[in-house]
Structure formats: structure tokens, C-alpha cells
Amino acid sequence: METAMRPIIRMTDIVKNFGSFRALTDVGLDVGEGEIVVVIGPSGSGKSTLIRCINQLEVHDTGTIEVDGHTVTRGAGLAAVRAEVGMVFQSFNLFPHMTALRNVALAPVRVRGLSWDEANQRARKLLTRVGLESHAEKYPAQLSGGQQQRVGIARALAMEPKILLFDEPTSALDPEMVGEVLDVMLQLARTGVTMVIVTHEMSFARKVADRVVFMDAGRIVEQGPPEQIFDAPRDPRLRSFLNAVLSH
Amino acid sequence: MSVFETFLNWDVFVRVLPLLLSGLWVTFTLGLLAIVLGFAGGLLLALLRLYAPTPFRQITVAFIDVFRAIPILVLLVVTYYALPFLGIRLSPFAAAASSLSLVSAAYSAEIFRAGIQAVARGQFEAAKALSLSPFRTMTDVVLPQAIRVVIPPITSNAINVMKDTALASVVAMPDLLKQATQAQALTANPTPLIGAAVIYLAILLPLVRLVALLEKRMAAGHR
Ligand SMILES: Nc1ncnc2c1ncn2[C@@H]1O[C@H](COP(=O)(O)OP(=O)(O)OP(=O)(O)O)[C@@H](O)[C@H]1O
Ligand SMILES: [Mg+2]
Numbered sequence: 001m002e003t004a005m006r007p008i009i010r011m012t013d014i015v016k017n018f019g020s021f022r023a024l025t026d027v028g029l030d031v032g033e034g035e036i037v038v039v040i041g042p043s044g045s046g047k048s049t050l051i052r053c054i055n056q057l058e059v060h061d062t063g064t065i066e067v068d069g070h071t072v073t074r075g076a077g078l079a080a081v082r083a084e085v086g087m088v089f090q091s092f093n094l095f096p097h098m099t100a101l102r103n104v105a106l107a108p109v110r111v112r113g114l115s116w117d118e119a120n121q122r123a124r125k126l127l128t129r130v131g132l133e134s135h136a137e138k139y140p141a142q143l144s145g146g147q148q149q150r151v152g153i154a155r156a157l158a159m160e161p162k163i164l165l166f167d168e169p170t171s172a173l174d175p176e177m178v179g180e181v182l183d184v185m186l187q188l189a190r191t192g193v194t195m196v197i198v199t200h201e202m203s204f205a206r207k208v209a210d211r212v213v214f215m216d217a218g219r220i221v222e223q224g225p226p227e228q229i230f231d232a233p234r235d236p237r238l239r240s241f242l243n244a245v246l247s248h
Numbered sequence: 249m250s251v252f253e254t255f256l257n258w259d260v261f262v263r264v265l266p267l268l269l270s271g272l273w274v275t276f277t278l279g280l281l282a283i284v285l286g287f288a289g290g291l292l293l294a295l296l297r298l299y300a301p302t303p304f305r306q307i308t309v310a311f312i313d314v315f316r317a318i319p320i321l322v323l324l325v326v327t328y329y330a331l332p333f334l335g336i337r338l339s340p341f342a343a344a345a346s347s348l349s350l351v352s353a354a355y356s357a358e359i360f361r362a363g364i365q366a367v368a369r370g371q372f373e374a375a376k377a378l379s380l381s382p383f384r385t386m387t388d389v390v391l392p393q394a395i396r397v398v399i400p401p402i403t404s405n406a407i408n409v410m411k412d413t414a415l416a417s418v419v420a421m422p423d424l425l426k427q428a429t430q431a432q433a434l435t436a437n438p439t440p441l442i443g444a445a446v447i448y449l450a451i452l453l454p455l456v457r458l459v460a461l462l463e464k465r466m467a468a469g470h471r
Contacts, residue, residue: 055376095374107379110381156377156378
């Protein structure tokens, strides 16, 4: 929609192979500062691989990725990029031996050099923001899936990232807990942070996205504002994908 | 003399007790030192084996294999009796401590490696995504989780080290067993040996029980 945004992520001609299998083929994607991009597509189409390349949890084979002006490569610059990019995982990946508060406070202390006092204080604020102020001292195993994922979001926010990546953040949740996580994400989307979200929640995508990107077989097949993608899909693969997911 | 008087002669026992206790002290310090060094060395070897660049990793694998394969008694005899020909002369204590530590480190390395590999991949990914350094990832995230898995086998390894200290008596190390055999010769009575055996049991039996308990708790803790 706002097309004049300065790109904060620039991916150009990205190729990623797993052995002889090509998971990403010549993918190009620019994401503007503050833009909310939702990535959809069938299972195995490369959505996770795409967003994991942004913070180099997967190392791409060829092509270039720039994040906020830094070229993403192995080695020195990577830490700077990762510190600007927060990630929320499908399986939460909370540290099970730490309280919710500690999960959130850890990286600011270890990476940014904050004192524990300061980091804890800020962690409490973040937990309040995701509605978990009363659960700060609990361990992940004592929290519901939805609560764990909200801790996961608070943990990603603690590094004050300019970019947030979400890889199917609600797919591991019982249906009754999906809403609480999506609510937090909606509220985040209004703060101006850049978000790249992989999700199968189509009504959420329609509500939150500035742009929807449809992937199939390792390529970006079609992209555009949600009204265009959902109401006037052009590519037959997108049409059959939407038929399949919206029919149940 | 009755069998009882022969094997458990109280007078003899009281007479040799100071000797046995000094031997126990040596056994204890030797065992503890080897356990601590083996633990630290094992952790280092495990990290090298998992994360070092290829040539170093291969050297580490070879090192671990060699010290898991060699009988401790052979290693001990070699370090004490053969190294002097190379101009390296170790005291009995140093020879025993280094032999026991090396072997213990090799075994601990495999235990730690399994423990680290048991930590879910998502934990490493979360740490990476948060930009934690490899060192912090280990100390804050991975090792605290690995240690839970590792406690029973590592305790079991510590028991083995304690037991193997007895081998040091062959290099004239005045440990519990050596003192007991000397006392036996001195008194012409087997009571000191029985005494030593009882002391070994008194120390190690509770530890063996502890390992069993830990293992049971680990098994119960798995959901
Ligand atoms: N580590 C890996 N090793 C081998 N193949 C992989 C690996 N990771 C992903 N792949 C393959 O790459 C393809 C793309 O995977 P990716 O996880 O990006 O798909 P996705 O679109 O996120 O799917 P889903 O909706 O199921 O999460 C898949 O075919 C997958 O099997
Ligand atoms: Mg995926």
C-alpha cells in the first residue's frame, strides 16, 4: 500500500539448496520499513526457509540479503543483523530452565550489556505488554501454549528489534489459544515495527498485512495487497491454494 | 586362632588404622583431583569434538578413542616406568593423577557430547536468533540443560575413577590399598586388607545407590 517505504530488508536472487533439493529459487523480496508482510503457501513451499535466511538460521547459497543497510554474510556483520531481527518460532523454543522473566531478560544482559536489574525491569514491562505480568516467575512448563508463545514474543521484543520474524507462531497452539497470540501480534503491528509473518491464519493475514506474498515450490508466485491476493487471485496455483485452505 | 580372629582382628585393626587412614587420604585426594580434571578436560574435549574445525576435531576424536581403548593399568605403568626413558620423571602421585584424569576425560567427553546433542535444535536456534555468543549459548542455554541428562552417567564415571585409584598402588603410590597390603605384610594378618575393602565399600556403596536414584528420577522426569 505505502509503496514509497525505504526497504529495510532486500533479498535479491536468493537460492537455497538442501543437498540436491532446491528449496528457494531466485527469490527476490523487498520489505519496507514498518511494512507488515505475510507469507503464505503450501507446506514445503519454502516459507520457513525464506524467513530463516533473513537472520541466517539458514545460510543461502547465492544471492544477496541486506538488512537495514548491512549485507548479511557469515561472520562479523551477522551479530549486528541478528541483534536487529527478532524471531518467534512455531515451537516457541523458550529456555525451559529459566523463568519467563529470565527468558526475556537474558539477551539484553548478555548481548547488550544491561544490568540484570535494568533488564528485569524492562522484561516485566514487556511481559505486561503481552498480558503476562502475573506469570513472570513461572517456568515455561507451567504456562499454556498461548502464554508460552506470548513470552516468546516478549523475548524477541526485548532486543528492541527493527524487524520481527514469525514462523507460524500459532500453528502449535490449541485453537482456543490462537486468538490471544494474534491479538498481541495485531497490537504490535500498529507500533511501526517491520514484521514478516508466515501463517496459515488467512483472516488474520487479511486484517494485518500490508502485502501478502504467495510462495509455491520455492518461488514467489504472486504478491500484492491482501484484497488483491484473497479477492482477485490471478495465478492458478494461488487460486487452488486458497480454495484448499478457505474451504475448511 | 579362629577364622574370625584371623580376618577381623580388632587389635590388628586398631594398630594399622592410622596407616589405613593416611592411605584413605591419598586415595581421596587422588580420586577427587582426577574427577575434577577429568570433568573439565571432558567438557573441553566434547566441545572440541563438536565444534572445532575439521583437523582439530579429528585429532580430538583420535585422542578420545585412544584413551578409551587403553587399559588404565597399562597407561599408568607406561607413564611411571617408560616415560623416565624420555627424561620425563613423574612422581607416583603425578603419574596416577594424569593417567586417571586422561582416561576419565575421554569417557566424560563422550558423556558430555551425548548430553549436548540431547538439547533440542530449537534451543540453539533461539540463542542464535537472539544474537547470543557461542560461549553464552553454551553457558546459559545448552549446558544447564545438558547437565541434567549427564548427571547420572557422570556420577557413575566418578565412581569408576575412585575405584581405579587402587591401581595406583602398582606405582608405589601410598594409597589405601597399598597401605593395606603393607600393613598386612607388617602384621602378618589379613585384617588390614579386609579393613580397606570395607572402607572402599563404605565410600562407594552410597554413591552407587545415588546413581541408581538419579537414574530413576531422570526416567520419571521424562514426560
Ligand atoms: N534442513 C533441511 N534439510 C533438508 N531439506 C529441508 C531442510 N529444511 C527444509 N527442507 C526442505 O525444503 C523445503 C522447504 O521447506 P520449508 O520448511 O521452508 O517449507 P515451508 O513452506 O515452511 O513448509 P511448512 O508449511 O510445512 O512449514 C521442504 O521441501 C523441506 O522438506
Ligand atoms: Mg515452515
